Amino acid sequence: MPDPIVPRKKTTGISGSVKNRPAAAGVDLSEHLRSHGIHPTQQRLRVLKVLVESKAHLSAEEIHGLVRAQTPRIGLATIYRTLHALKEKGLVEEHRFNDEFSRYEAMPANHHDHLICIECGKVVEFDQPLIEQLQLAAAKENHFSIVFHRLEIYGICESCAALHKKNP
Amino acid sequence: MPDPIVPRKKTTGISGSVKNRPAAAGVDLSEHLRSHGIHPTQQRLRVLKVLVESKAHLSAEEIHGLVRAQTPRIGLATIYRTLHALKEKGLVEEHRFNDEFSRYEAMPANHHDHLICIECGKVVEFDQPLIEQLQLAAAKENHFSIVFHRLEIYGICESCAALHKKNP
DNA sequence: GTATCGATTGAAACTGATCTTCAACTGTGA
């Protein structure tokens, strides 16, 4: 079972079903940052805002592009620095799907896993509490205490499958 | 829950419980390659041999080092080219744990998932058929057909936990 | 054995994501 290459370009917008982020539901982003020990500069607020409002899992490049619409002179280094800080404080999650670069999302209220279409790159989030329980059992059996986990299912989404039937 | 950085150096040997690889159990590697449409050159045989005999998940750099012991002039480009070919034919699996680079293992007979210690980098393989069934259910619910998946559980292994108790 | 020709190789240069450095800027408090 070889890893198919996900044929996705950096610029591709990726949609995914996303639950309400806590910060999107009216929480003051500035206070959100401050309460996590991050000084809320304009740049940091805008990076976080882009992530909170986005329905996608964004690359650093994409975040840079979106933030630049409001703050044209912001540098890519600031994006990376901010993402590191946010990640370290647990406000942002980093994913490495089948790309050669990372994608980021604002930390959701609940952990979830990902279904990723290897044709179009669409990412759908899901959660299966039972899977988490079985993971706990597997960890216990091997004398591990779980800190976090990552479950990614790669496959073909409904619309790509339909396309295949039309143009096989 | 921020991603802890796995404190692992490129040169660290990583152990893990590994079932017998089919090719390690007496199958002729040369024939193994040929039957998958890969011309069995010395270089390719040695890369595959290192992977089959290894008990670890090796980086390209590590494979290069090991192969060079027998073929001193082999280039890193050849390692990468060979790994691509092997991966494409499903003879090798690529993993990206919490590192910034890829690790490879000879394709095991059965799919398995990974427990990874975030302290020492130890990788333990396990499988839980029930988890796979639940994944199928999650995919079906979202109208995905699964091609492959990746489950990685990060945590603290028994011996690192014991160390922590001694030197907290 | 020898000629031919495509496949494969090693070395070196390249690429692209990410990180580091450093001087300039900003905000805050004395």
Added chain:
DNA sequence: TCACAGTTGAAGATCAGTTTCAATCGATAC
């Protein structure tokens, strides 16, 4: 106003992985 710490943008460095290209290999025909 001054000092100082924290933050920023720009440019350059780094490093895993890829591409290029001339040299070599190996299978096949003769």
